[in-house]
Amino acid sequence: MIPMTFSAEVQTARDAGTAIVALESTIITHGMPYPQNVETARLVEQDVRDAGAVPATIAVIDGTLHIGLEDDALTALGQAKDVAKLSRADFAACIAIGGTGATTVAATMIAAHLAGIAVFATGGIGGVHRGAETTFDISADLHELAQTPVTVVAAGAKAILDLNKTYEVLETLGVPVIAYGQDTLPAFWSRDSGMAAPLRMDTARDIATAMVVRNVMGLPGGQLVCNPIAQADEIPAADLSPIIAEALADAEAQGISAKAVTPFLLDRIFTLTDGRSLTANIALVRNNARLAAAIAIEMGSAAS
Structure with a gap:
């Protein structure tokens, strides 16, 4: 089993059968500067909630695949330096060596499927x-x-x-x-x-x-x-x-x-x-x- 954890909000949604939408994390680490990156990520998450679903922003942090980020983890990722940009080729390796990485489209799709999330x-x-x-x-x-x-x-x-x-x-x-x-x-x-x-x-x-x-x-x-x-x-x-x-x-x-x-x-x-x-x-x-x-x-x- 790979080390994978769900945020409290995503776990609650899974238990209740609520619709979940996966979100990538490269927009946070490689898309724009802090604090605008974190502010934008929170806006996008809130848009998903306002539309009736639950957001699951995906990232690898210290070798653990996170399906949904708690607020402090999102803030920390937005300020982190030298975060890897993960795709299919290096996704597993990052987890194996305990690294931290943001997921591209390909990696987010892989993670979403592992977590049983059908829409990204x-x-x-x-x-x-x-x-x-x-x-x-x-x-x-x-x-x-x-x-x-x-x-x-x-x-x-x-x-x-x-x-x-x-x-x-x-x-x-x-x-x-x-x-x-x-x-x-x-x-x-x-x-x-x-x-x-x-x-x-x-x-x-x-x-x-x-x-x-x-x-x-x-x-x-x-x-x-x-x-x-x-x-x-x-x-x-x-x-x-x-x-x-x-x-x-x-x-x-x-x-x-x-x-x-x-x-x-x-x-x-x-x-x-x-x-x-x-x-x-x-x-x-x-x-x-x-x-x-x-x-x-x-x-x-x-x-x-």
Whole structure:
């Protein structure tokens, strides 16, 4: 057995059969500075509660997998230094050596499934990085979606990626990609990527039922729900395109690679947008948390 502990709130929800939504922790440790990171994490958790479900922020602390963080643990994680960024490859190793790490999309999906949590809310998934035809830089998130049965609610793949290749890989892997309430896929900070959505669903119940049917059929993997950022909070894709291009050029010039790429690009785009990207990021994560809570609630009734 792996060392795993549940927060008091999550344990109560498990005992009562209350809907639970998993939340990642890299947004706390690698997404923004203290204290804004902790304030945002608490806002997102409260959004889940207000929507009728229970939040479970996931992290590894001193070799123990935490499903839900107590308030003091969340504060401490928000101020911790040199926290590992965990994905499938290094998740088990971090636990084995008693380390502390924040979970990415892939690691959060693994932990959620271990804990019996079927729905996970995040900002945006990782995917195929631009230039991957020479670097082979492809996020483990895509393969995780193909094998771990968790519904992931995101504002699409991060706009810094090669979106066409990302969704092509997801199609090849057999991952359902569902746009919520519109016919096109969103692009993280922007509502419309210009790409047609493979699937469209307009209700949380339809999304929940689709996952239940997938499980009954014995199909492996989860599903990606692409929830567009609210119109009032978005940064139009046309405004972002030259900014992303500049940030990518800076990363290449500085030799940034592997896990360092995404944090570097997000920080550079924050500077180039005078902070608008972070404001939009917080808005979209909260929007995703609310939809994920609705799906989690429907999942319980759809499965019965």
